[in-house]
Amino acid sequence: MTDILPRHPDLGTEASPALLPAGLRDLLPPDAESEALGVEALMSVFASHGYERVKPPLLEFEDSLLSGSGAAVAEQTFRLMDPDTHRMMGLRPDMTPQVARIAATRLVNSPRPLRLSYTGACVQLHGGSLSSDRQVSQAGIELIGLDSPEADAEMVAVGAEALAVLGVPRVSFDLTLPPLAPALIEEAGLPLADRAPLLRALDRKDAADVTRYGGRLAQILTDLLLSAGPAARALDVLRAASLSPAARALTDRLEATVAAIEARAPGLRLTVDPIEFRGWRYHTGICVTVYSAGRHEELGRGGRYLSGGNEPACGLTLRTEALLRAAPARAARPRLLLPWQADADVARRLRAEGFATVASLSPVADDAGEARRLGCTHLLRDGAAALL
Amino acid sequence: MTDILPRHPDLGTEASPALLPAGLRDLLPPDAESEALGVEALMSVFASHGYERVKPPLLEFEDSLLSGSGAAVAEQTFRLMDPDTHRMMGLRPDMTPQVARIAATRLVNSPRPLRLSYTGACVQLHGGSLSSDRQVSQAGIELIGLDSPEADAEMVAVGAEALAVLGVPRVSFDLTLPPLAPALIEEAGLPLADRAPLLRALDRKDAADVTRYGGRLAQILTDLLLSAGPAARALDVLRAASLSPAARALTDRLEATVAAIEARAPGLRLTVDPIEFRGWRYHTGICVTVYSAGRHEELGRGGRYLSGGNEPACGLTLRTEALLRAAPARAARPRLLLPWQADADVARRLRAEGFATVASLSPVADDAGEARRLGCTHLLRDGAAALL
Numbered sequence: 083m084t085d086i087l088p089r090h091p092d093l094g095t096e097a098s099p100a101l102l103p104a105g106l107r108d109l110l111p112p113d114a115e116s117e118a119l120g121v122e123a124l125m126s127v128f129a130s131h132g133y134e135r136v137k138p139p140l141l142e143f144e145d146s147l148l149s150g151s152g153a154a155v156a157e158q159t160f161r162l163m164d165p166d167t168h169r170m171m172g173l174r175p176d177m178t179p180q181v182a183r184i185a186a187t188r189l190v191n192s193p194r195p196l197r198l199s200y201t202g203a204c205v206q207l208h209g210g211s212l213s214s215d216r217q218v219s220q221a222g223i224e225l226i227g228l229d230s231p232e233a234d235a236e237m238v239a240v241g242a243e244a245l246a247v248l249g250v251p252r253v254s255f256d257l258t259l260p261p262l263a264p265a266l267i268e269e270a271g272l273p274l275a276d277r278a279p280l281l282r283a284l285d286r287k288d289a290a291d292v293t294r295y296g297g298r299l300a301q302i303l304t305d306l307l308l309s310a311g312p313a314a315r316a317l318d319v320l321r322a323a324s325l326s327p328a329a330r331a332l333t334d335r336l337e338a339t340v341a342a343i344e345a346r347a348p349g350l351r352l353t354v355d356p357i358e359f360r361g362w363r364y365h366t367g368i369c370v371t372v373y374s375a376g377r378h379e380e381l382g383r384g385g386r387y388l389s390g391g392n393e394p395a396c397g398l399t400l401r402t403e404a405l406l407r408a409a410p411a412r413a414a415r416p417r418l419l420l421p422w423q424a425d426a427d428v429a430r431r432l433r434a435e436g437f438a439t440v441a442s443l444s445p446v447a448d449d450a451g452e453a454r455r456l457g458c459t460h461l462l463r464d465g466a467a468a469l470l
Numbered sequence: 471m472t473d474i475l476p477r478h479p480d481l482g483t484e485a486s487p488a489l490l491p492a493g494l495r496d497l498l499p500p501d502a503e504s505e506a507l508g509v510e511a512l513m514s515v516f517a518s519h520g521y522e523r524v525k526p527p528l529l530e531f532e533d534s535l536l537s538g539s540g541a542a543v544a545e546q547t548f549r550l551m552d553p554d555t556h557r558m559m560g561l562r563p564d565m566t567p568q569v570a571r572i573a574a575t576r577l578v579n580s581p582r583p584l585r586l587s588y589t590g591a592c593v594q595l596h597g598g599s600l601s602s603d604r605q606v607s608q609a610g611i612e613l614i615g616l617d618s619p620e621a622d623a624e625m626v627a628v629g630a631e632a633l634a635v636l637g638v639p640r641v642s643f644d645l646t647l648p649p650l651a652p653a654l655i656e657e658a659g660l661p662l663a664d665r666a667p668l669l670r671a672l673d674r675k676d677a678a679d680v681t682r683y684g685g686r687l688a689q690i691l692t693d694l695l696l697s698a699g700p701a702a703r704a705l706d707v708l709r710a711a712s713l714s715p716a717a718r719a720l721t722d723r724l725e726a727t728v729a730a731i732e733a734r735a736p737g738l739r740l741t742v743d744p745i746e747f748r749g750w751r752y753h754t755g756i757c758v759t760v761y762s763a764g765r766h767e768e769l770g771r772g773g774r775y776l777s778g779g780n781e782p783a784c785g786l787t788l789r790t791e792a793l794l795r796a797a798p799a800r801a802a803r804p805r806l807l808l809p810w811q812a813d814a815d816v817a818r819r820l821r822a823e824g825f826a827t828v829a830s831l832s833p834v835a836d837d838a839g840e841a842r843r844l845g846c847t848h849l850l851r852d853g854a855a856a857l858l
Contacts, residue, residue, distance in 0.1 A: 101576075111586075134503070138496050139490060140605055141593060203528055203591075217529070426734075
């Protein structure tokens with residue numbers, strides 16, 4: 083199951099502005115099949131760990147789609163009026179809130195922890211800063227009803243196994259603690275006028291401005307900023323830092339989660355960026371971003387949040403188009419021309435052997451020429467596959 | 471690959487009006503996985519016959535989505551404004567016009583015949599007469615650039631093979647000739663006032679009203695109406711009928727297509743309803759509806775149409791939710807509880823053997839009770855899978 087996805091370097095930049103709106107694109111052969119096979123390989127790994135698949139609809143009433151964890155993505159949501167009820171519906175920008183809704187309603191009586199998986203297309207009003215894509219396909223898992231380092235670790239371990247099956251090279255999981263910086267700032271009682279420039283400075287990772295606006299947090303925030311990197315080193319810095327009890331509880335949990343991940347997925351490349359907080363929306367605890375080393379594009383992200391009824395939950399959502407770009411190329415199915423009125427049993431046998439058989443639908447003078455014209459690699463000749 | 475899809479009789483009637491708009495639904499375990507595995511089984515059959523997968527976006531500018539063959543579904547299309555360009559976009563109600571667009575633009579230089587496959591969700595403004603579903607998942611094939619009985623036959627034969635792989639029982643393909651009745655009426659020069667009631671009578675298959683409004687076509691239309699049934703008998707009636715050259719050309723083509731289907735898919739259950747014309751939209755020649763005998767629901771439909779630039783094309787589109795309801799149940803993956811800190815290598819081996827392993831994320835007193843609580847069929851005990 084390795085080598086599912088082809089490398090296709092221009093996939094992200096190819097566009098036909100005259101034909102399609104910005105950020106919406108056609109996947110053509112062979113990319114569309116590669117993406118689909120890659121998604122099914124991911125979903126199969128998720129299923130093998132007991133994650134059961136759900137398929138919510140593309141559209142929902144906006145009050146259910148955008149309630150709870152969905153509120154964070156409201157401004158990225160296309161709205162439509164339901165002509166039957168005249169209520170507003172939203173085109174989903176993210177599937178996690180839908181899965182949380184299912185867990186809190188139709189599966190509310192299913193035993194916990196509830197393990198669910200999902201895949202499908204989402205649409206956002208605008209492209210992001212890293213990619214112009216407005217339609218993004220997701221494949222993910224959610225673990226609902228448990229708040230523990232072991233639950234966080236299962237997300238990372240199952241995600242890492244899925245990426246290994248696709249053959250994505252040098253995967254790294256970057257752990258962050260989005261509530262930490264806001265908690266420190268809140269507790270320190272910094273002047274309100276300094277908070278916005280300080281958050282911007284942290285966002286830009288600008289140590290000089292962190293010092294300027296950080297007040298009595300200047301030293302600790304600078305230490306945390308500089309601690310970002312391999313997990314062991316970052317945890318050393320956190321351990322040495324002088325933190326309030328609330329902040330210490332957050333970093334203790336991070337340390338326990340790192341230990342649980344190392345037990346469940348030994349050797350996985352783990353980094354920690356304790357002060358990073360931007361881009362996290364409905365998350366309430368440890369978060370994770372997935373990269374393939376040397377590539378800027380995020381392959382996915384996840385973290386801890388509250389599902390319906392404030393039930394603890396964590397999840398990991400992979401971006402399937404990004405995986406398609408990061409994974410190695412896959413050998414194409416050999417393509418074989420069947421001459422006009424070729425033997426049906428022979429053709430069936432060749433398909434079972436893995437050939438795509440392309441039937442000639444009328445006699446042609448030169449079967450080999452026809453096979454080349456149609457992009458075939460093989461021709462049926464004397465009852466057997468002949469390489470062209 | 472048989473027995474992919476479970477029977478789930480209440481799938482079509484289950485709904486949560488308080489949660490979701492009418493015609494939109496959640497697929498839950500185990501249906502969502504069954505549907506997905508069934509779709510990939512279909513797509514694999516299509517690929518094995520040389521159909522290459524494309525994936526158009528969910529949204530397009532309405533002038534491309536609804537041009538050409540798409541115009542027929544304009545009134546079923548949700549519209550949205552693109553906030554960037556202020557141009558109107560449509561949420562696709564059907565994928566065939568998108569595939570036709572791709573064939574006529576980005577793949578215009580690909581060799582013909584062009585064989586493309588696709589799958590994805592479509593959304594319609596209103597449910598149909600047979601089903602309230604507004605989100606319908608499609609999986610289909612299009613054969614572009616060829617107008618011949620053999621091309622028509624390939625759609626039917628490949629579709630029949632795909633349905634056989636899913637184990638759908640007693641599949642029948644019902645061939646229709648939507649241009650025939652309008653051509654006869656136009657040629658006969660019937661009074662304009664009689665045409666609408668005559669078309670309605672044909673639509674209702676009301677022989678008495680066909681006689682009343684049919685004028686000099688009364689006899690031939692009644693004969694054609696009564697000819698509907700097994701292909702051989704219907705073709706006998708058509709052969710004996712006195713038809714204009716234009717109508718005769720249509721029925722000759724139907725006869726050649728039936729012969730081509732019987733050569734390509736011997737033993738397939740074929741019926742012909744030559745006078746049926748309702749429900750066909752952009753189709754210009756022979757059309758086909760797929761049923762599983764004893765069920766009213768259509769499993770799919772297809773036919774001949776003109777792709778971009780009036781290129782001849784034919785296709786077949788299957789409805790994947792309907793297939794899920796028609797196909798036999800699939801054996802579920804056995805589910806095995808791993809006790810807390812179970813051996814990782816043993817767990818990996820069990821997953822490779824086909825188990826879904828559910829990890830205990832903390833110690834529990836009674837592993838067997840926990841396994842039952844979580845819906846597991848097996849428990850890891852003494853390094854092996856023990857049936858509960």
